[in-house]
Amino acid sequence: MTVSLCGRKVFVRTFGCQMNENDSEHIxxxxxxxxxxxxxxxxxxxxxxxxxxxVRRKSEEKLYSYLGRLSxxxxxxxxxxxxxxxxxxxxxADLLTKLPFVDVVVGPDxxxxxxxxxxRAAEAPEVRTELGPVWREIGAEATARENPWxxxxxxxxxxDNYCAYCIVPFSRGREKFRxxxxxxxxVRAAAAxxxxxxxxxGQNVNAYRDPxxxxxxxxxxxxxxxxxxPAWIRxxxxxxxxxxxxxxxxxxxxxxxxxxxxxxxxxxxxxxLGRMNRGYTCxxxxxxxxxxxxxxxxxxxxxxxxxxxxxxxxxxxxxxxxVLREVRYAGIFSFRYSPRPLTAAADIxxxxxxxxxxxxxxxxxxxxxxxxxxxxxxxVGRDLRVLATGPSPKGAGRFSGRTEGNxxxxxxxxxxxxxxxxxxxxxxxxxxxLHGTAV
Ligand code: SF4
Numbered sequence: 001m002t003v004s005l006c007g008r009k010v011f012v013r014t015f016g017c018q019m020n021e022n023d024s025e026h027i028x029x030x031x032x033x034x035x036x037x038x039x040x041x042x043x044x045x046x047x048x049x050x051x052x053x054x055v056r057r058k059s060e061e062k063l064y065s066y067l068g069r070l071s072x073x074x075x076x077x078x079x080x081x082x083x084x085x086x087x088x089x090x091x092x093a094d095l096l097t098k099l100p101f102v103d104v105v106v107g108p109d110x111x112x113x114x115x116x117x118x119x120r121a122a123e124a125p126e127v128r129t130e131l132g133p134v135w136r137e138i139g140a141e142a143t144a145r146e147n148p149w150x151x152x153x154x155x156x157x158x159x160d161n162y163c164a165y166c167i168v169p170f171s172r173g174r175e176k177f178r179x180x181x182x183x184x185x186x187v188r189a190a191a192a193x194x195x196x197x198x199x200x201x202g203q204n205v206n207a208y209r210d211p212x213x214x215x216x217x218x219x220x221x222x223x224x225x226x227x228x229x230p231a232w233i234r235x236x237x238x239x240x241x242x243x244x245x246x247x248x249x250x251x252x253x254x255x256x257x258x259x260x261x262x263x264x265x266x267x268x269x270x271x272x273l274g275r276m277n278r279g280y281t282c283x284x285x286x287x288x289x290x291x292x293x294x295x296x297x298x299x300x301x302x303x304x305x306x307x308x309x310x311x312x313x314x315x316x317x318x319x320x321x322x323v324l325r326e327v328r329y330a331g332i333f334s335f336r337y338s339p340r341p342l343t344a345a346a347d348i349x350x351x352x353x354x355x356x357x358x359x360x361x362x363x364x365x366x367x368x369x370x371x372x373x374x375x376x377x378x379x380v381g382r383d384l385r386v387l388a389t390g391p392s393p394k395g396a397g398r399f400s401g402r403t404e405g406n407x408x409x410x411x412x413x414x415x416x417x418x419x420x421x422x423x424x425x426x427x428x429x430x431x432x433x434l435h436g437t438a439v
Contacts, residue, residue, distance in 0.1 A: 003115040006035035011045035015063055016053025018236060019201050020085055022152035024051045026111050027084060028144035034115035038144075042073060047080045047118055049104075052087035054167050057338040060087055064099075071101040080118050082106060086171035090341065093127045105129065108157065108172060109136050131158075131173035135211075137182060140189035149197065149387070149419040151190035151230075155183055155220065156202035161239065163266075164277045164345040165306065165337060168203050175203075180210040184223060191229030196421065197387060198224060200235040206242040218246035225254040231421070232387070232404060234258045240265075240288055241279035252295045259296060260330075260406040263289070264304040268323035269316035272309055277344065282319065289327055300330035300405035307364060308337040308357030310348045317360050321367055328375060330405060331432075332368050336361050369431045376407070376429035383439060384409065386424045388417040394435075403434075413438035 010031045014024040027049050028038065042048050048070060053059045070081055082104035083095055089107035096102055103121035106114060110128035117126045135157070145151060158172040187198055200220070202208065208217040215223075217235075224233055233256050238247075240263055251257045263285075267273050270281040292299055305320060324332070336357040339346040386401035392410040393400075399417060401409050401424070410433055411424045417438065426436040 003119050004035045005031060005047070005115055005118065008036045008046040009039040009044055010036040010047045010049070011039050011042045012049045012051060013042070013066070014051045015059055015066075016051070016055065016085065018152060018199065019154070019157075019203065020051050020053055021146070022143075022154055022201055023085060023108060023111065024049075025143045025145055025152065026138045027051060027114060029142040030112055030114050030138065031118070032144050033142050036115075042070060042079075043077070045079050047082070049082040049084050049114070052083060052085040054086035054090050054171050054340070056335060057340065063087060067099055067102070071099070074101055080104065080121050082114070082118065082121070084108075084111070084114075086167070089129050089131070089171045090167060092129045096125050096127065107131060112136060112138060112142075133174070133176065135176050135178045135182075137178070139182065140186045143186075145190075145193075147389075147419065148190075148194045150199065150389075151187075151193075151195040151197070152199050152201050153183060153186050153190065154178060154201045155205055155235075156208050159203040160207075161204065161241075161279065162277060162344065164275060164348075165309065165340065165343055167340040167343055170342045172203060175207055177209050177211055179212060180215055180220065180223065181212075183220065184227065187224050187227045187230070191227055194419075195230050196419075197232040197234065198230045200224065200233065203237060204239045204242065205235045206238050206244070206247060216244075216246065218244070218250040221247070221250040221254065221257060225256045231256060232258050234260065234406070236262050238263055239279075240285050243288055245291065248291055248295050251292075251299075258404045258406070259299040260302075260404065261292065261299055262302045262304075265320070265323060265327075266304060266306050267309060267312070267316065268320035269312070272312055272316050275311060275345075275348075276306075276309060282323065286323070286326065298405070300407070301327060302331040302333070302406070303327075303329050305332055305334040305364060306337050307334065307360040308352040310337070310345060310351050312337075312352055312360075317364075321364060324364070324367055324371060328371050329368065330375060330407060331372065332364075334361060334364055334368070372431040373429075376431065376434055379407070379426045379434055380429055381426065383423050383425050384434075384436075385421055386411070387421055388413075388419065390418050391416075408433040410435045411438055412436075 107129035392398035
């Protein structure tokens, strides 16, 4: 069914990770192709889609409070309200009971049908949360990119790992891989549109297998690196369990593959990793880090840490701190454990008191801050290549960008360099960013 949303104003709000940002580009893309136009204010929208994240309880709570604000807006001025993404997928039709002002509930596999769902929702609420077993192509032609210089390109979706705390296998379903030819077609299209950076996305990109040829992630990296144009290639997220030496070699072989890697640790305690069902030991993780540092020198690592997983002792927690001291991450994303529905850990007593979780998180973050202060200071006086991403929140005449190692740089420049590479002389540093002047 061909559906027209001719002239209807659409506002899309995104919660969550890069995968969700990319999904929002797809959501906006399919609606714009059906004739809708974008607005940057929900107050003037005919259709509001909220793309949600269910990974942590806090993110879900934040979402409900945002939807509450939209319901008050809707009472003053009607519009179609859709809830997309992970919360939609996990909560399904129950969302309509909890939030009766919602008109459309749509999971990741339903985005191509959004124009139709939006039109039909005018008569009755619609729920579309089936997850299919094969990749449902949306492609470059229906992707409304936030900016042309940095292109998200999904390569796989879902996860078969079932880490004990993680809702993703339920919100995104089992692993499914996008055909290599379609990935390369999107990379070429992004390159033709001026992309300087390609970010390959998936919940577990290292597990990638081309459905036709069986080519793995290392081969995919080689193939993407061979596309002329983009200077930087990044990928997220990697799983230490499936990060083979062939991927280390592919990173080392191509100067286009950024010397930056997000490698979630979660805990530095092997017994805790076992209970988390992570599939590696702390020693195995550190061995991989050592091979990476040796083969791809200068790689900056970032990670995810959960504190207060059930049964985490003080000793377990200190082991996590030891790993931070040893690896010296460029950044961490750290969270207090919270049980999520459907997961294996939801059946284990959440036995670490809240005040202990809070104290461990504060201690961990303070340690990491010290590490980042020291590490960032080492860049002062150096000239770094930076991809400018836009005006800096730090004030007029200042801009922001990222280095190959994914460090944030705020800098002065005489003209707006957004969307271009430039060299920045680093004159100062803090725990979370560098600053300097364009040279
Ligand atoms: S690897 Fe584990 S943490 Fe990552 S998405 Fe899969 S289940 Fe979740």
